[in-house]
Amino acid sequence: MATLPMDTLLTQAQSLSGALTTLRRAIHEEPELGLHTPRTMAKVRAALAHLPLEWREGTSTTGAVALLRGGAGPMEGRRTVLLRGDMDALPMGEKTGLPYASAIAGRMHACGHDAHTAMLTGAVQLLSARAESLPGDVLFMFQPGEEGHHGARFMIEDGLIDKVWGLTPDAAFALHVMPNAPHGQVQGRAGALMASADQIEILVSGAGGHASMPHHAADPIPVACEIVSAIQTMVTRQFDAHDPVVITIAKIEAGSAHNVIPDTAHLRGTMRSLSPGARAALREKLTRLIEHIAAAHGMKARLTVHPGFPVTLCDPRAVALAERVSDTLFGPDMFHTLPAPIMGAEDFSYVLERAPGAMLFLGVAHEGVDAASAKGIHSPRMLVDEAALPRGSALLAGLAQRFLESGFPA
Ligand SMILES: [Zn+2]
Known part of the structure; x- marks a missing residue:
């Protein structure tokens, strides 16, 4: 099977840059907490309203999953890939002084989930534009309630990732921004990533x-x-x-x-x-x-x-795929294998209990800034370089495309 060119993916993502930044700022300004993030979901639906997606919602959260059906390849042996973005903020005040800082006292997107949501909408647009050439289907999981609320588990229990369409994800990927990792660096690790x-x-x-x-x-x-x-x-x-x-x-x-x-x-x-x-x-x-x-x-x-979240276990094949996609999109030096897990926890672990896959970290320190001294996630002064948003969208779309075309590397 001829593979789609990946070299255009980053360029196409860059052309979405303005829209991704606008969406991310709109979400940042109006943070929502917990399992119910209706206004954030409405912003996502509005940004993607022009696309031929099938949407499904559950009853436990305001999250939703969108299905994009690929138009290429035989029905036999088709793959399904899931991409996830989390949407909720933290109950803490913001001290960034940004013009689009949180307008709601005591709430802040200090874990970058506003960026994750925006990047996932970018991936939806990139993959929709090439849907006719995709030899499989993509599930986009827009998930509230990551910050200790088990949103991923509730969406799974609602049947949203493997029951509503009768599709079972063969692979699953998610990104998390890292404000104190170098700009554009992609980080991953086979096995335990988080505790x-x-x-x-x-x-x-x-x-x-x-x-x-x-x-x-x-x-x-x-x-x-x-x-x-x-x-x-x-x-x-x-x-x-x-x-x-x-x-x-x-x-x-x-x-x-x-x-x-x-x-x-x-x-x-x-x-x-x-x-x-x-x-x-x-x-x-x-x-x-x-x-x-x-x-x-x-x-x-x-x-x-x-009980909190399970261990986040990344499949070695999924991490190998991520390294290849990162090399193709961003050049050979942008993937960094993390030497050790981190003891924080992440509820994408529930998805990874159902489907092999990986969570990857994306460095969002501002270019030219010493990443190590940047304020980390959950800091009231945490910053995200929005120039990294198209890179995240391209990475998610590239992972989905390459997995649907060729599966995991042998
Ligand atoms: Zn987070």
Whole structure:
């Protein structure tokens, strides 16, 4: 099969630059939080209204998936590829001083999801323009609720990625901007890219009493302290250093006065891992540790886990494809293999549990600026060089096109 020329993709993306910037700024100015981002979705629908897409929505979120049917190739063995952009902002004030800064107090697009949404609309336009030559179908997933709200999981449970059209994605890709990576650099990594993140609560239950007579009470505070220390020993003694985990107890609450032993002590924190096995082991070993430490002192301890996102696992073939597409579009030096995962978490991991694929990072530091000193994501002063938007659109479109034509590299 003759492949479509990719050399025109970046040029075509550059011609969308003005529209992408306008859309990104409109979204940036009016940030929405959580699973419901109707105004952002309306801006996306308006930007793409002229295109022959089939749209589907679920009931759990205001997110939507658009289907673009390719017009080439046989029906037999057709591939489907999914591209995802997240849409929600963060509950924090903006301090960039930009003319198009957030107009809503206490809300900011400080994780670049405004840019992700704009870049995905660019990819929709690029691929729609060559739909007749695409030998497969593309699903564009516009997803709210990434910032801890499990939007991807809700959209999957609504059947939006593999049920509504009876199509199952054979590959899935997403981009995340990185303000402190060099302008235009594409970063990726086979295997674990980002961690699982689960919130934990530990309740130690004793029996209160007078602080001068602890033998008449069951003091939960020393037990809580012992648990905090023992957790760090557990992490280094019971887990493989090559499959690392992190547990941080970030909040301790107990007691009300200097001379009163309280009934209970309450610990809160986070646990992170880079493999599903280590994630399950953390829960099991932590439960055993705290119950037995408490029992040793005649008390009880209970663990509650509030599950966060799974580990973001990138398929090595998808990362290899991304490197090739990056080389073709941007030249041979623009792809950078990350030496290590990062311990943040990302809900695209739910999509990657369903389809092999990859999340890639795109450097959006301003050209000529020392990227390392730029403000990172979740900073109130985080900046995105909008000149990178067409590059993101071209990369997403290039990944979809090359996957539909040739699948993953052998
Ligand atoms: Zn983000």
